Amino acid sequence: MFYPNVPLLHAMVAITVIVVYTRGVVRLTEHSRKLKDFVASTTTRMVIDGRMDLAGMEEESMSRSELFQSLRMAGIEQLGEVERAYLEPSGKLTSFPFAPGRTRTGLALLPPCEENWPAPLEENSVVPDSKDYCCWR
Structure with a gap:
């Protein structure tokens, strides 16, 4: 019993x-x-060529913060390092990085609480041409 x-x-x-x-x-x-x-669920693409696949994320109801968390857990620091990422039926995220030397500039995956988080630019500020920038919102 x-x-x-x-x-x-x-x-x-x-x-x-x-x-x-x-x-x-x-x-x-x-x-x-x-x-x-x-x-049964199927494998869904979440990242393609260093960019979020918004259609796949919407299909799986995955938020940007959930995707970033999963990529950080895989040791990814910025989105430009990822060639492809897939959400598996098990719920795990599988990521395939670019080959060495092919990494692109991409969106930082660091949470905003980090001390080296880039400062946001003001609306009408002059942007220097010497850096790479990305949109956050």
């Missing part, structure tokens, strides 16, 4: 129902493409 007040038979019935239900769903998805698409 799992608990003194619950008979073993009840637990066995619950486990049997779960196993039968799972096997039934698996068999149905093997025969129906529409049901498989409804039940």
Whole structure:
């Protein structure tokens, strides 16, 4: 018994129902493409050539901060380092960096609380041509 007040038979019935239900769903998805698409998720592109794929992010309801967090966890410092990134059906983000020497300038993935966060430019300020800039908002 799992608990003194619950008979073993009840637990066995619950486990049997779960196993039968799972096997039934698996068999149905093997025969129906529409049901498989409804039940199982697919791989979705999140980053392409150092830029966010907004259509993929909208499809998966992934926010920019969630994407940045996942890329930071993979050791990525800025978006220009990533050639492709995919959200897998498991929920993990797989990223493929550019080959050495092909890295582009990209959006910083550092959170705004970092001390070396770039200062924002004012609306009518003169922008020097000697640096790379990106839009944040």
